[in-house]
Amino acid sequence: MTPAGWILMILAWGGILFLTAWCIARVLGAGDAEEPFDNPEPPVPPTA
Amino acid sequence: MAFQDPSTTSIVGAAGGRETWGTRIGLILAMAGNAVGLGNFLRFPVQAAENGGGAFMIPYFISLLLLGIPLMWVEWSLGRYGGVRGHGSTPGILDAIWKSPVAKYLGALGIFMPFIVMVYYTYVESWSLGFSLLSLVGAFNQAEGIEGMSSFLRAYQGAEIHATGMFGNVDFGWFIFPTMAYGFFLITMALNLYFLYRGVRGGIEKVALYALPALFLFAVILMVRVLTLGTPDPTQPENSVMNGLAFIWNPNLTALGDPGVWLAAAGQIFFTLSLGMGSIHCYASYLRNKDDVALSGLSTAATNETAEVVLGGTIAIPAAVAFFGVAATMQLAAGGAFNLGFVTLPVIFQQIPAGSLFGALWFFLLFIAGITSSLAMGQVVIAFLEDEFGMPRKRAVLILGALVFVCVQPVVLFIEHGYMDELDFWAGTFGLFVFGAIEIILFSWVFGIDRGWREINLGADIRPPRIFKFILAWVTPVLMIGIFIAWTLQSAIDTALMQGVEESTRPFVLGARLFMLAVLGGLLYLIRRAWRSRRAARPA
Numbered sequence: 001m002t003p004a005g006w007i008l009m010i011l012a013w014g015g016i017l018f019l020t021a022w023c024i025a026r027v028l029g030a031g032d033a034e035e036p037f038d039n040p041e042p043p044v045p046p047t048a
Numbered sequence: 049m050a051f052q053d054p055s056t057t058s059i060v061g062a063a064g065g066r067e068t069w070g071t072r073i074g075l076i077l078a079m080a081g082n083a084v085g086l087g088n089f090l091r092f093p094v095q096a097a098e099n100g101g102g103a104f105m106i107p108y109f110i111s112l113l114l115l116g117i118p119l120m121w122v123e124w125s126l127g128r129y130g131g132v133r134g135h136g137s138t139p140g141i142l143d144a145i146w147k148s149p150v151a152k153y154l155g156a157l158g159i160f161m162p163f164i165v166m167v168y169y170t171y172v173e174s175w176s177l178g179f180s181l182l183s184l185v186g187a188f189n190q191a192e193g194i195e196g197m198s199s200f201l202r203a204y205q206g207a208e209i210h211a212t213g214m215f216g217n218v219d220f221g222w223f224i225f226p227t228m229a230y231g232f233f234l235i236t237m238a239l240n241l242y243f244l245y246r247g248v249r250g251g252i253e254k255v256a257l258y259a260l261p262a263l264f265l266f267a268v269i270l271m272v273r274v275l276t277l278g279t280p281d282p283t284q285p286e287n288s289v290m291n292g293l294a295f296i297w298n299p300n301l302t303a304l305g306d307p308g309v310w311l312a313a314a315g316q317i318f319f320t321l322s323l324g325m326g327s328i329h330c331y332a333s334y335l336r337n338k339d340d341v342a343l344s345g346l347s348t349a350a351t352n353e354t355a356e357v358v359l360g361g362t363i364a365i366p367a368a369v370a371f372f373g374v375a376a377t378m379q380l381a382a383g384g385a386f387n388l389g390f391v392t393l394p395v396i397f398q399q400i401p402a403g404s405l406f407g408a409l410w411f412f413l414l415f416i417a418g419i420t421s422s423l424a425m426g427q428v429v430i431a432f433l434e435d436e437f438g439m440p441r442k443r444a445v446l447i448l449g450a451l452v453f454v455c456v457q458p459v460v461l462f463i464e465h466g467y468m469d470e471l472d473f474w475a476g477t478f479g480l481f482v483f484g485a486i487e488i489i490l491f492s493w494v495f496g497i498d499r500g501w502r503e504i505n506l507g508a509d510i511r512p513p514r515i516f517k518f519i520l521a522w523v524t525p526v527l528m529i530g531i532f533i534a535w536t537l538q539s540a541i542d543t544a545l546m547q548g549v550e551e552s553t554r555p556f557v558l559g560a561r562l563f564m565l566a567v568l569g570g571l572l573y574l575i576r577r578a579w580r581s582r583r584a585a586r587p588a
Contacts (some may be wrong), residue, residue: 001294008102009297012109016353023347027072028341030509 053146066131066435068334070249076344079331081350081420083262083322085187086172088356089414092316096296099312099379106358107313113352116317116518118524119484120349122343122491123323125503126334130239136333136431142487154490156481156571159432162425164475164564165325165457169425171229173418174236176411177214178204178229179390183407188394190214194380196392207464223461229461235453240419244426245445248334252423259416260351267359267415274367280399283579288375292366295374297588311538314531316461317478321349321355324484327424328429329544337343338507346510347550357415363410366390371396389414426452435522436578455567458559465556466549473543474564481535488520488524495513497521503571 021027069075096104130141138158142151182188182204190212191200203210206226209217216227243251279288303309322328332341368377368388380392391408397407426448433444459468489501501517542548549557 001290002298005102005294007124008105008200008299009293010195010226013358015109016357020350020354023350024345026343026509027347030072031087038501 053517060081066134066136066334067248067474069326070310070335071341072344074249074257075261075331075335076347076351078252078357078420078424079328080192080302081256081260081263081417082327082331082424083320083348083421084260084355085320085322085412085417085421086176086389087319087385088352088417089267090360090364092356092360092387093296093363094385094388095312095316097365097378099289099309100306101295101299101467102297102299103118103274103301103303104313105297106299107310108316111310111314111317112349113162113583114519114523115314115527116321116323117349118323118520119318119323119488120328120340120345121504121512121516121526122274122488122500122520123328124332124335124345126487126491127329128335128337129503130329131333131335132337132346134435136435137428138329138483138487139432139502140435141329141333141577142490143579144476146490152575153212153489153572154486155344156568156575157479157486158329159428160564160568161324161479162326162428163451164471164567166422166425166429167452168471169476170231170236170240170422171456172460173415173422174233175204175229175390176415176418177236177381178214178232178359179394180411180415181322183394183397183404183411186404186405187214188398192396194391194395197395200394201390205463206460221489225459227501233460236415236419237449239526240426241445241449243423244418244430244448245442247441252427255418261422262519263413263420264359266409266416267355268362270360270406270410271359273400274363274370277367277370277400280370287370288372289366290379291374292369293362295369295377296365297463297500299551299568308532308538311531311534314527314533315477318480318484320532321352322421322424322485324482325426326483327427330428331424333431339496340507340509342504342508342512343510355397367396368392371399386565419511421523424473432551432574436575436582446557455563457554458563462556462559467556467560468551470560471564473539474561478535478540479545481528481532485525485532488525488528492521492525 069078082466096108126141126145127136130136130138130144133140133144135141135144138156139152139155140186141157141158165235188197188200191197199208200210202208203215203217204226206215206217206224209224215229218225218227229547243255245251275289277289279285281287318324335341353394365377365381365388368380372380377392380389383391393410394407397403397410400406404545429448429451430441430444433439433447434441439447459471462468497517497520500520504512546554546557
């Protein structure tokens with residue numbers, strides 16, 4: 001495999017795995033991953 | 049107030065007495081299960097290898113950012129918006145965002161496509177189950193080489209009679225009845241209907257909670273096995289896993305100048321995320337008003353990409369190159385992604401230790417990927433019958449089962465005559481772009497980007513970057529319209545005119561078209577009836 005091939009593969013894999021891990025961490029960190037949905041107040045105010 | 053529904057063991061308590069998801073992780077896994085399908089493991093590596101290798105990933109990721117993630121948020125938001133108003137299918141959802149008599153009829157596409165695709169997809173899914181068991185009992189040993197395995201697959205499908213008569217096919221002269229394939233189809237259909245009957249929380253979510261982790265586990269085991277294949281034949285050092293990875297990832301930067309490569313990348317993002325289908329809307333309709341869609345939608349897309357780029361790209365093609373070399377793999381891939389999975393890989397599994405076990409794992413992985421997607425398609429039809437006709441779930445599931453059973457017969461019997469390919473092109477490919485273009489135009493330009501952006505941010509656990517508001521307003525709609533026009537010019541006109549279709553196949557192709565028109569006509573009639581009944585029932 002050429003160096004460019006390696007770079008692209010590592011960037012793609014790294015980027016996707018990082019995004020997936022970040023998302024799962026955020027979902028679990030929200031504390032309601034295994035609880036029934038219940039968001040009484042939206043944490044982000046609606047934008048204009 | 050929530051109460052237990054004894055027929056479905058689901059909690060009912062959302063607006064309009066509709067079911068809701070049990071847990072957030074269950075919803076995300078179910079959504080990911082909807083998106084992760086056969087295409088992640090079969091279509092993606094072939095597309096990458098055919099369209100510039102590593103260079104393909106550049107338009108692929110740009111499409112993910114400009115098309116995939118924005119449309120994912122749009123479909124989640126639209127689904128939740130319709131769901132809290134009592135609609136889980138797109139006629140009701142589009143009617144809720146656009147007060148025009150036309151809106152609900154445009155939404156018919158969001159039921160038409162999942163239904164048609166479910167008809168043939170469930171059959172293909174059943175092949176995976178059948179092949180998984182056939183691999184486990186060592187039946188592939190009956191087939192020798194690529195030719196032998198092609199013949200094995202054709203006999204299983206009923207395109208020919210196997211020399212040993214092992215599939216019990218019956219020749220009726222103008223068609224061959226594929227006894228074993230039919231049996232596995234019935235089992236697969238029964239499983240789908242059972243899980244659908246159990247409901248959103250008791251069936252679909254439970255399946256996802258077990259199936260998705262199993263799918264990832266199987267895929268990682270297969271990936272490790274493929275990566276440790278090395279150079280299977282030392283006399284042919286160029287046939288190696290490393291060259292297989294190079295085949296997918298070495299960039300051919302000149303391909304970036306080819307508009308076809310950009311179109312292929314955008315198409316792959318669209319297919320892989322199950323956009324423009326109506327199933328994401330349906331699953332999201334079981335959310336409550338202020339449940340997050342921004343983080344959940346992004347998580348779904350990210351999970352799907354892990355299955356596709358990291359796992360899907362590391363199994364089929366590298367294994368094929370390790371055993372057959374780059375030139376032969378290119379030829380095999382040109383024969384279709386499907387051949388790669390059902391012909392090439394079984395031949396490889398015959399040649400490695402414990403191959404029948406790895407073969408069974410591979411096909412069971414495809415089966416899991418398939419069933420988690422077909423459940424999503426079936427749920428759309430059930431939601432339509434439940435929400436718009438007030439039908440009990442049990443009856444809705446029975447009707448769906450009867451319809452799929454009747455409609456799948458020509459798919460099974462005329463598989464050699466292009467019937468399934470025709471359904472796949474119009475409902476499984478072209479229709480997605482049509483509906484994708486319609487929904488983004490309605491969301492951004494009719495519903496309005498300000499209201500749309502507020503919907504995406506309502507209850508959000510992450511703040512989507514503001515640049516996406518501009519992307520949603522202009523970039524995604526313009527891109528979708530462009531892709532729709534390009535696809536029409538590139539494929540739809542030739543296909544519509546039956547260019548290159550053999551004379552003997554034309555009646556079957558026409559039959560498939562008439563069938564689709566009948567389904568669409570029936571849907572439009574049902575929508576008209578449902579809305580009339582509702583209007584009549586409304587107090588004066």
